[in-house]
Amino acid sequence: MSYLKRSPWVIHYDGTSCNGCDIEVLASLAPRYDLERLGVINTGNPKHADIFLITGSMNDQNREVVQNIYEQMPDPKVVVAIGICATSGGIFSECYNVLGGVNKVLPVDIYVPGCAARPESIIDGVEKALKILEDKKHKLVAMGLGTEILAIEPANIEDAAEILALQKLAYQSEAELYNDFAFPPLMQTLSELKEDFKTIIFFKAVMNGIIIGSVRGYVKDDTCYIYRRIVHPIYQNLGIGKKLMNEIEFHFGFASRFEVFTGHKSKRNINFYERLGYRMFKCEKVNDKRHRVYMEKFADRI
Amino acid sequence: MTKRTIIPFGPQHPVLPEPIHLDLVLEDELVVEAIPSIGFIHRGLEKLVEKKDFIDFVYVAERICGICSFIHGLTYCIAVEEIMKIKVPERADYLRTIWSELSRMHSHLLWMGLMADSFGFESLFMHTWRMREKILDIIENTTGGRVIFASAKVGGVRRDIDSATLKSISKSLESYKNELKEITDIFIKDSSVQHRLVGVGVLKKGQAYELGAVGPTLRASGWSIDTRKLGYAAYKNIDFEPVVETSGDSYARCVVRIKELFQSIDIIRQLAGKIPDGPIEIKITGNPDGEFFARTEQPRGEVIYYAKANGTKFLQRLRVRTPTFANIPSLVKMLPGSSLADVPVLVLTIDPCISCTER
């Protein structure tokens, strides 16, 4: 039984908020709405917090601050974006200094709409965040984080079958997004994959002897092409994708440019790469159902 | 040579509701220097006038700041109306003034709660915000929103308050005054509160004027300057005098705001009694062409809106000078020489609204 649900400690930060949502967050802790009856304490210290309440959108100056606060929070943790500015930039999304909502910088778990979001919505958002928090805790326990190390290592040809099975499982959700099941990752055969091992470097994420993630890449003309980043659906959103990317980028550290691609509807992937420093430079039509978005990063941005 | 430590204060700090960064150079808990670093809330919304037409822009103007939201919208409307030489109906003026005073009340109560919290008196913070909820109830009853009202528009107001509601507001405010007095008495008379406020951050009369302070910060140092005396909206029809204190420390600024609270209750009751019947809006035709400086009194001080239009439906330029921007030099002057425990009190005593300052 996890006690995270009974004692969630929050930390609140204001991005570029006009203050409306912030005072509603403080009003949730005041007598009429009283979040403390759920056990919520407003600690000002990221190291003591479980839930990160952000209001307001992101601009260049506060993106590092927000990432800093997020990284200081111990696991498990959830991010709740409060107000429409935190969701997408709101009425200010066209301003020159606004990058967009919080999901450009952090993985957001709950979005609370409103301008300004009412305390009732905020309390509802925090309640839903509690369920997600417990969920994450169970996954972390399953991963044995802290008692066992998740290993990221180069993969070899014996792993091909396992990686292919994982690939077909992980790309199911992408295929559903485009309603296109004749999609290259799902169509690749085992012999094709084994052929790839000769020219492409594969990395695998292993835990308890089972492969739960993988990524592959190669270098051509000083550009490193990274693709097929997959993580088992149960273990997504726990930072494994980022670890895989870090490992392969480090391995190919001598390249001066990195390129990735993803489908145009895969907003989570696009945001994920943006957080790692990639920027979109090309969009190409693959077939009637899908466009591909290409993103690049230069070596000095790592 | 005593050891110097540098404490990074903000942008994320439990005492600060908004992000502002100060590098405090300390010698044993005494602040020697304070180096500010700003820009965390800059959105660049003045440039949005080029994308949103002048009637829609009032919604953006309201969201410059969530606390002084209504008066921002109101000043924008006044600026555009004066350019177009439109006279809004009298009833609309009275309604606008009532909402402005309600706005002022909720802002001062919010400030009082945050101030109590900053010197460790959490109970008082909770009680003050509990009182504030009653004002928010009145606002929600009449406009539909707790924080952003969306009632002001170019040409008048969007909603009316009928006379039965006005009477009940007037009555409830009268009984509210006594409950409020219990809480404000703690701020004024309690010894531990005085220990934290008296003598902290003294701004002498000459200094306050030279540094360009506005609002309660200026009035607590002995100047009787209040932009409401200009007589915009319905202020020309009511009787009031600016609240002035002379000692210029944080205690005086607190007392000024508390007295303004009671003055607002009085003003609202006067307005509710005198409000004339009539239409609440006037139809707008055509586009603005010209320029105007509109000045009004926000809870934090004088705000100036400069609007320039060139005959199209987009304004050419909008420039906002918010009161916190004018008060920041006073803050930077007060910090050196204070002790670390006083820093939150000093930062809050000018009632900073960083989202107004940086827009």
Add this chain to the structure above:
Amino acid sequence: MKIFISIIAYITLAPFLGAILAGVDRKITARMQGRVGPPILQPFYDVLKLMEKESLVVRKSQNFYVVFFLIFIIFTGTLFFSGKDLLLVIFALTLAEIFFVLGGYKASSPYSIIGSQRALIQMMAYEPIIILAAVGMYMVTKSFYITDIISYDKPLFYFLPGLLFAFIYILPMKFSKSPFDLAYSHHAHQELVKGMTTEFSGRSLAMIEVAHWYENILMLGFVGLFFANNILIGVALTLSIYFLIIIIDNTFARVKWEMALMSSWIVGLLFGLGNIIFLFFVLR
């Protein structure tokens, strides 16, 4: 045998009692502020949750100090409740506090260092009064041993009213409550973020919380020494003093360290030392 039972009783029961008292404190505080408040068992949930979180440290050695803080608080408590030497209890308590302060220094962030400095200043403020209280009890009962103190036939506060007043004056410092919550405050909005505990998280923060529960029971036991001759009345009066501390917490702002230090020395001199000098002449 009796000593063995009281040691086991303290080690197992004190954290439960301490946690329930902390929960009651939060509930009463909330009700005084017009809110509903958390359930009374909330401190248990907090500590159990903290045990489930990841532990992030600045340096590995900072947790070592927290472990010693916990061990020494338990040691001091067992000494007290098994009736041993009061002076040893006082100095062992000081030793435990020093371990906590060292933990704050080791974490070496600006906030935790200033928090530790303020904790040392608070120690300068309250240690004299606690020692004076022990001296006063010796003068009345002619012994430093707790078993002798509690078996004295009259309630001690008849002879030591001034000392009791001074002791109650510094109790908010030990419980980290207003007006003297300078180093570490339960309330969120403090200029030092979380003071000494800023850089602790997960298991070590849970240990600090449990150590504070043990410490609270110990301090209440100390207050109880003033009324020890009748157990029931003693416990009732001690609990009402705890309630008084909660009320004081909700009616005062936090004071600055100069005021905390000066006022507790003045109170200590006037009431504490004055009491002792008076006793000296009376008991001649």
